[in-house]
Amino acid sequence: MPQIELIKDTLLRRHALGGAGRADRLVHGDAAVELASLPDGALDLIYIDPPFGTGAAQIGRAAGQRYADRADDPDAFVAWLAPYLAESRRALSATGSLFVHLDYRAVHYIKVALDRLFGRARFVNEIVWCYAVGGKSRRGFARKHDTILWYARGVDYAFYPDAIRVARRAGSHMRVAGGVQEKTDKKTGRVYRYPIAAGKIPEDWWTDVETLNHSDRERTGWPSQKPERLVERVVRAVTRPGDRVADWFAGSGTTAGVAQRLGRGFVTTEREAAAIALCEARLVTQGARLLAEGAAVPPLEVHKR
Ligand SMILES: C[S@@+](CC[C@H](N)C(=O)[O-])C[C@H]1O[C@@H](n2cnc3c(N)ncnc32)[C@H](O)[C@@H]1O
Structure with missing residues (x-):
């Protein structure tokens, strides 16, 4: 992790959004700095969708919508992500869970790292998220799934199956x-x-959530944006309203958006200024709509670290 300056935390803007109480946090900066300043046990769910280590720049729809991915080097990828995982485990409550979203490039390396960190007994699920949109291959079967690894902090982890039932x-x-x-x-x-x-209760393979296509209303243009329905199933499965959710690699702010809509508190971090702008606009627009519908939306603070 980069050298950490614990004290550096500048409040840039505060959106009151009609609510009182503990503010939600959108933090512009390296996740490591925010993570290091979190007290132990502060979070009920951490969902992360880090760069996948493709070795290529990830380019979105509009100018400025891009981020540099990690090198296509599994050992370097594990070495880079491991400290974020360790700090995440520390920041989870006794009933909390970590979900790590990856693809075929690194999932097996990170699963070994997570087994070592949490203990194999704390592994709960390897969720296979299947989709069909996108290119096909003539040299093999099309790679049309991502993997989400679920590890629990403790034996008595929270799980609310009745919140995520699907049709038989x-x-x-x-x-x-x-x-x-x-x-x-x-x-x-x-x-x-x-x-x-x-x-x-759904199985550990999910085929009922399609990846976002270009004309989806939810699309912000940020590369590798994930569908809200996917993250919503995770959030509903392991948290209740009032619980606290985090995502260290916010991108367009999918996790924060879902948490805000479902009445969960959140903290989310992102390195790219263009993505922070997208997140802020998304959360302020949605927050105002929720407020108009009568919800008590907590204030939103935008910080720079
Ligand atoms: C795969 S994208 C996340 C997409 C997101 N789940 C969404 O639905 O929009 C990964 C994001 O992590 C950000 N990122 C990479 N390294 C970071 C770091 N050390 N701290 C904070 N953000 C980082 C990138 O800028 C990128 O936006």
Whole structure:
């Protein structure tokens, strides 16, 4: 991590947004500085979507919408990310969780690092997020999934399955009657009944959230922007309103936007000024709308570190 100056923290702007209490934080600077100043156990969820180590500049829609990715060198990538992971673990509450979003380039290296850091017993899920949009290959199967690693700080980690249930699809081996699906175990003859209205807890492979396409209303133009629906499932799964969420690699501010909309507090950091401007506009616009709808939106502070 870079040399840290703990005391440097300048409040640039404060948007009151009609609410009182603890302000949400949007921080322009290296995540390391904010992380080092956080007390132990301050956060309930950290979701990060770091640069993937493609070795190429990530270029968005408009001029200035770009960031330099890390080199395509797995060992260097692990060496760079590891301190952020260690500080993240320290900053999690006893029931808190870390979600790390990666792709095929580095996921296996970072999983080993996270097993060492959290202990293998604290690994909860490897979520495979599948999508179809984008280029195809003639030299192999198209690489159409990302991986999100979930590690819990402690044994009694928070998980709210009823907040993320999805519709049940009737399989050919199921009988549907009176709003209930029935499945008979061929070996034992035992009959299992599932009320359709209750839905089901999703598996660890997600095929029901498409990646953003160019004409999506949600698109800000920032490269590698993730869909709100994806991050929303993570936020709902492990936090409740009033909990505190963080994202150290904010980009266009997807995690902060979801947290604000769902009534969770947040802190998010980003190095690029152009991305900070996008985040700020996104959060102020949404905050004003939520306020008009009657929600008590906490103030938003923009800091420079
Ligand atoms: C993959 S993008 C995140 C995209 C984001 N999830 C979204 O939905 O828009 C990674 C971001 O991390 C930022 N970044 C890279 N290194 C950073 C650091 N050390 N501190 C803060 N931000 C950093 C980059 O500028 C880039 O915007």
